[in-house]
Amino acid sequence: MKxxxxxxxxxxxxxxxxxxxxxLSSDQYSLPSYSYIKDMNNELNSxxxxxKASFGNKQITLYISKEIxxxxxxxxxxxxxxxxxxxxxxxxxxxxxxxxxQNQNFQPNQIENTIFSSRTKPTMGSIxxxxxxxxxxxxxxxxxxxxxxxxQLSWSYYPNDMVFVGxxxxxxxxITIYLPETENLVFTKQ
Amino acid sequence: MKKLLLSMCCMLLLGLSSCREDSLxxxxxxRDRSSYFAGKIESxxxxxxxxSYYMKHHLSFDKSDFATHRSGGVTYYEYPVKADDLKNYxxxxxxxxxxxSVVAYNDSKGDFKSYLVERCSNENIPDKFYLTGNFATGTVxxxxxxxxxxxxxxxxxxxxxxxxxxxxxxxxxxxxxVLSAATTANKEPTCVPTEVSYPVETYTYIDYYxxxxxxxxxxxxxQFMNSVLVSRTVSYxxxxxxxxxxxxxxxxxxxxxxxxxxxxxxxxxxxxxQQINKTAVKNAVQNLKNNATTPGGGELGxxxxxxxxxxxxxxxxxxxxxxxxxxxxxxxxxxxxxxGIHMFSPYDINTLLSFASVQTVAxxxxxxxFGMVSSDNHYIIRFDGTSxxxxxxxxxxxxxNEWTKFQLEQRDLNVENSLYSNDYLHLNNLGLEKLFFDTxxxxxxxxxxxxxxxDQYNNIYTINKTSNxxxxxxxxx
Numbered sequence: 294m295k296x297x298x299x300x301x302x303x304x305x306x307x308x309x310x311x312x313x314x315x316x317l318s319s320d321q322y323s324l325p326s327y328s329y330i331k332d333m334n335n336e337l338n339s340x341x342x343x344x345k346a347s348f349g350n351k352q353i354t355l356y357i358s359k360e361i362x363x364x365x366x367x368x369x370x371x372x373x374x375x376x377x378x379x380x381x382x383x384x385x386x387x388x389x390x391x392x393x394x395q396n397q398n399f400q401p402n403q404i405e406n407t408i409f410s411s412r413t414k415p416t417m418g419s420i421x422x423x424x425x426x427x428x429x430x431x432x433x434x435x436x437x438x439x440x441x442x443x444x445q446l447s448w449s450y451y452p453n454d455m456v457f458v459g460x461x462x463x464x465x466x467x468i469t470i471y472l473p474e475t476e477n478l479v480f481t482k483q
Numbered sequence: 484m485k486k487l488l489l490s491m492c493c494m495l496l497l498g499l500s501s502c503r504e505d506s507l508x509x510x511x512x513x514r515d516r517s518s519y520f521a522g523k524i525e526s527x528x529x530x531x532x533x534x535s536y537y538m539k540h541h542l543s544f545d546k547s548d549f550a551t552h553r554s555g556g557v558t559y560y561e562y563p564v565k566a567d568d569l570k571n572y573x574x575x576x577x578x579x580x581x582x583x584s585v586v587a588y589n590d591s592k593g594d595f596k597s598y599l600v601e602r603c604s605n606e607n608i609p610d611k612f613y614l615t616g617n618f619a620t621g622t623v624x625x626x627x628x629x630x631x632x633x634x635x636x637x638x639x640x641x642x643x644x645x646x647x648x649x650x651x652x653x654x655x656x657x658x659x660x661v662l663s664a665a666t667t668a669n670k671e672p673t674c675v676p677t678e679v680s681y682p683v684e685t686y687t688y689i690d691y692y693x694x695x696x697x698x699x700x701x702x703x704x705x706q707f708m709n710s711v712l713v714s715r716t717v718s719y720x721x722x723x724x725x726x727x728x729x730x731x732x733x734x735x736x737x738x739x740x741x742x743x744x745x746x747x748x749x750x751x752x753x754x755x756x757q758q759i760n761k762t763a764v765k766n767a768v769q770n771l772k773n774n775a776t777t778p779g780g781g782e783l784g785x786x787x788x789x790x791x792x793x794x795x796x797x798x799x800x801x802x803x804x805x806x807x808x809x810x811x812x813x814x815x816x817x818x819x820x821x822x823g824i825h826m827f828s829p830y831d832i833n834t835l836l837s838f839a840s841v842q843t844v845a846x847x848x849x850x851x852x853f854g855m856v857s858s859d860n861h862y863i864i865r866f867d868g869t870s871x872x873x874x875x876x877x878x879x880x881x882x883x884n885e886w887t888k889f890q891l892e893q894r895d896l897n898v899e900n901s902l903y904s905n906d907y908l909h910l911n912n913l914g915l916e917k918l919f920f921d922t923x924x925x926x927x928x929x930x931x932x933x934x935x936x937x938d939q940y941n942n943i944y945t946i947n948k949t950s951n952x953x954x955x956x957x958x959x960x
């Protein structure tokens with residue numbers, strides 16, 4: 294009994310450290326590993342839902358969900374965070390699916406195809422997301438969603454630019470960016 | 484007597500008529516010869532998108548207007564040339580001090596020659612506007628029609644001072660007005676005893692040579708690459724004059740050309756100066772700059788081969804450039820679009836390492852460079868490590884993606900800091916440079932890569948990180 298008590302006493306500090314919580318405004322790169330960045334003020338909730346918009350003969354559907362205490366497990370950075378995750382479907386004018394991530398199950402170390410909230414900007418009424426890009430990370434960049442009202446939000450997408458050498462990106466992969474590269478595209482909640 | 488007078492009048496009229504015919508004949512000949520030269524110029528015209536030392540010009544050629552000059556037994560035909568798109572240039576107001584023309588002639592051997600002449604006054608123009616040298620009153624720059632500079636001629640109060648290449652002085656230019664607006668006031672010297680001073684300017688150039696072994700003959704070849712102005716000193720000769728007409732200043736400006744061989748020991752500054760001042764590279768970079776400012780212009784890239792040839796990226800897409808094969812290259816460039824972060828990404832940094840890995844043993848990995856131009860920035864990165872360092876950097880896509888995510892998230896964080904952002908949406912230069920150094924650290928490349936910034940006048944600065952997280956640009960000279 295005494296031994297069990299001693300064991301509990303010795304484990305407790307580590308257990309407490311793993312449960313350390315930080316607000317969404319924290320920089321996960323300056324926190325101890327496995328810190329928990331929590332949506333303490335429920336800033337993310339109002340964005341959850343399914344939204345649709347049309348852009349250039351394409352129909353885009355966003356599936357925005359809130360993931361509580363999602364584990365991000367990268368080689369150099371490991372943390373838990375409450376995030377918004379955007380999955381999407383892009384269809385052409387005849388309804389054919391050009392690209393979808395709707396049913397993908399993102400792994401803790403996955404970056405490509407993921408869209409996770411990065412920063413909340415309450416004073417600007419917006420949330421910034423990081424998009425990991427499509428195949429070979431092409432199209433990775435920032436997406437800003439701004440809440441217009443209870444049923445509408447605006448979408449702005451700023452893709453970055455990539456350089457590959459040799460066969461870094463196999464030529465048989467589809468690296469077309471299907472997400473709408475535009476600013477202030479209005480999505481309506483379904 | 485009347486008959487005599489009549490015959491004298493007739494003779495006089497005939498004489499006048501004869502003179503007029505001679506005159507008309509001469510004009511016709513000049514026009515014919517002008518048409519001949521204009522046609523030759525048009526066929527050789529390659530300066531439609533002409534890059535001078537400090538900015539790009541889109542030039543058009545007016546063949547209907549010409550002047551002739553006779554000098555040294557040669558007749559020169561000179562045509563005005565207009566810069567069409569000055570409104571696009573930040574420094575357009577300075578163009579009242581600049582005038583272009585094209586000069587054509589047959590040399591003493593009868594060979595056709597043609598040059599673009601750029602007359603400049605440097606009155607009221609900031610020193611740094613002139614990268615070719617800040618002469619006392621003005622310069623005439625002589626270019627071939629494809630934009631390669633051949634000569635600089637210096638003027639002082641409209642008088643010839645010195646020339647870099649006396650073989651291409653064109654005597655008639657010596658007394659041409661530099662430009663009216665800026666220099667008219669200087670053309671009437673005061674008629675009082677006065678001490679006047681004339682500048683004696685010394686220009687020191689480094690001539691860069693490339694040494695390589697010819698693959699066919701096996702012989703060591705020394706090839707001239709480029710000449711870069713590295714310093715200018717000015718001293719003055721004082722003399723007293725009583726004349727209303729100033730004596731021409733002594734032709735005592737000096738041009739020193741020092742040879743420098745680019746080997747593994749050349750500094751990053753020297754290498755970048757040599758690389759970006761090559762006409763082919765400058766033109767290619769300008770093309771990228773134009774593309775970077777065009778909404779939806781996409782991403783373009785080019786690589787520079789060891790022989791100086793510029794080749795475009797094999798794939799140039801909306802947000803992606805691919806170089807299939809970089810063997811035999813010195814480096815390359817690409818543009819970032821309006822939507823992207825205007826700083827090197829982890830994939831860009833990895834591309835520099837790829838360029839570094841294909842350098843010759845003689846040049847070393849430090850010879851490699853990778854440039855990035857955006858709508859508002861022009862940066863170059865160079866590898867500072869050794870070949871053995873290089874072998875340790877084999878990054879996986881997973882690593883590069885993790886660092887890319889890091890860079891995006893740090894950007895999102897840093898725009899909230901007024902030190903790094905002026906609008907809370909985009910990073911300013913300090914923010915971009917901090918982001919670069921933070922990314923380097925994350926990649927384990929701290930102090931292994933040099934960041935250089937190139938300003939609009941092609942001056943290069945090494946960007947150094949300070950202990951408090953700020954950056955300092957150190958001029959390359």
